[in-house]
Amino acid sequence: MKNKVALVTGAGQGIGRAIAIRLAKDGFGVAVVDYNEQTARQVADEITHHGGRACAIKADVSNRDQVFTAVEQARDLLDGFDVIVNNAGIAPTTLIEAITPEMVDKVYDINVKGVIWGIQAAVQAFRAEGHGGKIINACSQAGHVGNPELAVYSSSKFAVRGLTQTAARDLASSGITVNAYCPGIVKTPMWEKIDREISAAAGQPVGYGTAEFAKRITLGRLSEPEDVAACVSYLAGPDSDYMTGQALLIDGGMVFN
Ligand SMILES: NC(=O)C1=CN([C@@H]2O[C@H](COP(=O)(O)OP(=O)(O)OC[C@H]3O[C@@H](n4cnc5c(N)ncnc54)[C@H](O)[C@@H]3O)[C@@H](O)[C@H]2O)C=CC1
Numbered sequence: 001m002k003n004k005v006a007l008v009t010g011a012g013q014g015i016g017r018a019i020a021i022r023l024a025k026d027g028f029g030v031a032v033v034d035y036n037e038q039t040a041r042q043v044a045d046e047i048t049h050h051g052g053r054a055c056a057i058k059a060d061v062s063n064r065d066q067v068f069t070a071v072e073q074a075r076d077l078l079d080g081f082d083v084i085v086n087n088a089g090i091a092p093t094t095l096i097e098a099i100t101p102e103m104v105d106k107v108y109d110i111n112v113k114g115v116i117w118g119i120q121a122a123v124q125a126f127r128a129e130g131h132g133g134k135i136i137n138a139c140s141q142a143g144h145v146g147n148p149e150l151a152v153y154s155s156s157k158f159a160v161r162g163l164t165q166t167a168a169r170d171l172a173s174s175g176i177t178v179n180a181y182c183p184g185i186v187k188t189p190m191w192e193k194i195d196r197e198i199s200a201a202a203g204q205p206v207g208y209g210t211a212e213f214a215k216r217i218t219l220g221r222l223s224e225p226e227d228v229a230a231c232v233s234y235l236a237g238p239d240s241d242y243m244t245g246q247a248l249l250i251d252g253g254m255v256f257n
Pocket residue numbers: 009010011012013014015016033034035036039059060061062087088089090091110138139140141182183184185186187188189190191
């Protein structure tokens with residue numbers, strides 16, 4: 001039987017990198033997509049070095065044409081298309097009164113529209129392949145509960161949760177499942193930047209933001225990108241075939257602690 005193919009956006013570092021490596025270990029051919037071509041290439045090389053199948057594709061998820069082209073390239077280079085992981089996202093911190101139109105546009109173009117373009121491109125590819133597939137979106141605990149100083153980001157992740165539920169309903173009859181993963185605090189460059197910004201805004205040393213957010217963590221430690229990748233591995237694999245419209249909280253306790 002033909003090996004399955006997955007495309008992961010924002011896979012040049014952090015959670016996306018861990019997902020790409022995990023899905024390759026699970027047997028997927030993996031398209032490593034990022035707007036940073038160099039890091040995408042490094043991750044694809046790492047996968048092939050360890051015996052996996054991968055290609056690196058440069059694309060900005062806020063650009064609809066680039067997303068469609070990336071999906072078609074992945075289909076062509078890896079011979080099939082079964083799973084898309086719409087992982088790319090950005091998270092600038094801001095106080096409510098400092099939110100600018102430019103910031104809203106930038107965050108929504110990537111975090112929300114990027115997911116919509118990914119869903120559309122994947123649906124087109126699944127139909128061309130003549131089968132269903134799996135769409136997996138990056139949400140967050142911040143898509144379940146408003147996070148301090150992250151209003152634009154948090155609201156974009158609420159939107160991703162809504163998109164996931166709606167697309168699940170609209171696409172079920174085509175054999176396509178749509179789910180999302182909702183991490184807590186994950187040790188990645190994104191989180192390090194958030195910590196620096198929140199700590200600086202409070203006039204505190206680096207690490208203050210992490211300590212404040214960590215008070216809400218149930219399991220007593222920050223998560224690793226590989227913890228998230230394990231959840232996505234389940235969502236991409238056959239064991240989740242009878243699951244759709246879910247926004248899986250990886251640390252459920254964070255939203256009520
Ligand atoms: N780190 C965390 O604590 C959490 C992260 N998340 C979500 O997980 C996803 C991944 O986050 P991290 O790995 O932490 O972020 P990160 O900032 O460490 O890595 C993001 C990657 O996406 C790429 N990227 C950004 N904008 C892009 C665009 N327009 N087109 C293509 N690639 C683009 C970057 O080049 C980078 O390689 C994001 O959607 C984020 O919102 C959710 C909950 C917690």
